[in-house]
Amino acid sequence: MGDKRSRSFYVLAAFFAAYVLFLYGPMIAIYILSFQGPDGGLTFPMNGVSLVWFGKVFAGAGIVDIGAAFKRSLKLGLVVMVLTVVLSVSAGMAFRKSFRGATFLFYVAIASLIMPSIITSLGIALEFRLLDDFIIKSGAEGWTTAMGLFTSGLGAHLTWTLPFGLLIMFAIFNRFDGRLEEAARDLGATPWQTFRHVVLPIILPSVVGIGLFGFTLSWDELARSSQAIGSVNTLPLELQGLTTTVTKPDIYALGTLTSAVSFLVIFSALIVILVLQARQRRHGSDAGKGMV
Amino acid sequence: MLQDRKSFVAWLQAAPMMLIFALFFMLPLVFVTIVSAWDYNEYEMLPALSLRGYTDTFEGCIAELPGLCTILKTYLKTLKLCLLTWVLTLLIGFTVAYFLAFHVRSKTWQIVLSLLCTIPFWTSNVIRMIAWIPLLGRNGLVNKGLQGSGLIQQPLEWLLFSEFSVVLALVHLFTFFMVVPIFNSMIRIDKRLIEAAYDAGATGWQTLVNIIIPLAKPGIVIGSIFVITIVMGDFVTIGVMGGQQIASAGKIIEARLNALQFPAAAANAVILLGITIMIISALTRIVDIRKEL
Numbered sequence: 001m002g003d004k005r006s007r008s009f010y011v012l013a014a015f016f017a018a019y020v021l022f023l024y025g026p027m028i029a030i031y032i033l034s035f036q037g038p039d040g041g042l043t044f045p046m047n048g049v050s051l052v053w054f055g056k057v058f059a060g061a062g063i064v065d066i067g068a069a070f071k072r073s074l075k076l077g078l079v080v081m082v083l084t085v086v087l088s089v090s091a092g093m094a095f096r097k098s099f100r101g102a103t104f105l106f107y108v109a110i111a112s113l114i115m116p117s118i119i120t121s122l123g124i125a126l127e128f129r130l131l132d133d134f135i136i137k138s139g140a141e142g143w144t145t146a147m148g149l150f151t152s153g154l155g156a157h158l159t160w161t162l163p164f165g166l167l168i169m170f171a172i173f174n175r176f177d178g179r180l181e182e183a184a185r186d187l188g189a190t191p192w193q194t195f196r197h198v199v200l201p202i203i204l205p206s207v208v209g210i211g212l213f214g215f216t217l218s219w220d221e222l223a224r225s226s227q228a229i230g231s232v233n234t235l236p237l238e239l240q241g242l243t244t245t246v247t248k249p250d251i252y253a254l255g256t257l258t259s260a261v262s263f264l265v266i267f268s269a270l271i272v273i274l275v276l277q278a279r280q281r282r283h284g285s286d287a288g289k290g291m292v
Numbered sequence: 293m294l295q296d297r298k299s300f301v302a303w304l305q306a307a308p309m310m311l312i313f314a315l316f317f318m319l320p321l322v323f324v325t326i327v328s329a330w331d332y333n334e335y336e337m338l339p340a341l342s343l344r345g346y347t348d349t350f351e352g353c354i355a356e357l358p359g360l361c362t363i364l365k366t367y368l369k370t371l372k373l374c375l376l377t378w379v380l381t382l383l384i385g386f387t388v389a390y391f392l393a394f395h396v397r398s399k400t401w402q403i404v405l406s407l408l409c410t411i412p413f414w415t416s417n418v419i420r421m422i423a424w425i426p427l428l429g430r431n432g433l434v435n436k437g438l439q440g441s442g443l444i445q446q447p448l449e450w451l452l453f454s455e456f457s458v459v460l461a462l463v464h465l466f467t468f469f470m471v472v473p474i475f476n477s478m479i480r481i482d483k484r485l486i487e488a489a490y491d492a493g494a495t496g497w498q499t500l501v502n503i504i505i506p507l508a509k510p511g512i513v514i515g516s517i518f519v520i521t522i523v524m525g526d527f528v529t530i531g532v533m534g535g536q537q538i539a540s541a542g543k544i545i546e547a548r549l550n551a552l553q554f555p556a557a558a559a560n561a562v563i564l565l566g567i568t569i570m571i572i573s574a575l576t577r578i579v580d581i582r583k584e585l
Contacts, residue, residue: 008395008496009395012387012390012391012395013391013395015387015388015391016387016388016391016392016405019384019388019409019467020408020409022464023409023412023464024412025427026420026423026424026426026427026464027412027415027419027420027423029423029426029427029433030419030422030423030426033426042425042426042429043425043426043429043431043432043433044426044432044433044436086308087308087309087312088309090305090306090308090309091305091306091308091309091310093302093305094301094302094303094304094305094306095302095306096302097298097299097301097302098299098302099299099300099302099303099306100299100303101303101306101310102302102306105306105309105310105313108310108313108317108318109309109313111317112313112317114517114518114521114572115317115321115521115525115565116521116522116524116525116526116542116564116565116568117522117525118525118527118542118545118546118561118564119321119324119525119545119561119564119565120316120317120320120321122320122324122545122549122557122558122561123317123319123320123321123323123324123561124316124320125549126320126323126324126327126554126558127316127319127320127323129337129554130323130327152316155312155315155316156316158312158316159312159313159316159317162309162312162313166309191301216413216414219416220416220417222416222417222418222528223525223526223527223528226527226528226546227546227549235416236416236417236418239416239418239419240418240528240532243418243421243422243532244532244536251422252422255415255416255418255419255422255423258415258416258419259414259415259416259419262414262415262416263414266414
């Protein structure tokens, strides 16, 4: 490959540009349409510009209780995020040493990742149904169900986020210099001190990345929640329900809002990652400075 | 002694994740298998061995021979949608990854352009699906544009709520799952190999077929597994973009569940799982995934 751009470069660049346009075109269309005037419909042309449909979403008029679903999704996303980070980092550390069942756990995580979501979802629903039947049979008065946002729903989301977390940990530790830990040990650090002051500060930017993955995967999760969440719905489930009933641009306004939340979360996470990396570069490593 | 302690600590560290997978993944799969062989009535599942879930699923299949019964047609349709999506995502994904890996020379630009492809993923799948409605609908931009330019007189009805829109949305949603692993494989190809091929007189096409594709094979296989398993089990995209009119394997399970016929839903899940496992094991014969991490 010489310095001059070949003809194939321009062909491929055009292809790439077309792909990007294909990715963005539809979404930009709905972001624009969510600012449709009060008399506007689901398609172009715009009939004036207004914030009317956003108002409708906040007022909850005509559609289900979006505010509650929003809060539920947010809460679940945060819990999933924390658990994904803690369990992934812990398991990632384990995979650096050898332990019985390491290969098995790896294949289970991969299987969970590629299992068609509807099957996982159905399985969890069945599991909880059988559990409920069992509890009722053993004589619990007035028992309804163990299913819920933070039992079956949380479990369903974790089967989706944990494999991603684990794979990211593999990627991190593939590039990790083990001599840093040896040095810490030689200086008399306990395993916990080594982790806390040496390993964690170095992997922290990527760990923030895992949290980001955990939250956004949960925030948008639909297929696995569909049967496993119990009687309440998360935001994506409400949205899916709305696609068949709503014929007004308020659904686009809702789409614009949920996207805005994702963007906000991701940009904050990216900023945190950049700040952490900049600090690492400035101080070499801030290990031992006391703050994480 | 020390070694034992170390591996015990490691085991403890991995245990919480193992526990989650055991409780919410492995055990549920066991229940799916067991319940698929249970009996049921209109209200509940009955824990007695029965293959009704399976026989109901294939009801009338033998009588209808040589014609295809509903369930077989549905599976064939699912496979067809899956195949179309797979071919398109592979072609597009490979080309995009190739461009990013070999034609974009600076690392910064590679990161910027990959980020550009990632940003749409920050919008929920459902939103990205319904985003096609203002474009493809009866009064959508595409129809208006075509009518305006005089190419068609009547709006095209097959643009939305059709197999076309389903495949379009699936490609839109999942091509990136091809790009990432293929790009990852390509970026590890030693550039000197390609130079050597050129020096030895290979054409661009020969280099692509004999060097790049074989070396990018792991990425291609991993991306394919992602896309195929997602599409085989999908019921949301096919539901929304098919206007709830197109049957698929995933939708059968969902419909059975909504009718509270758990053993029948489980039987269909077992069948779907079997097909998916067959496809994946065929793919993993080509490449050892573990080695590629």
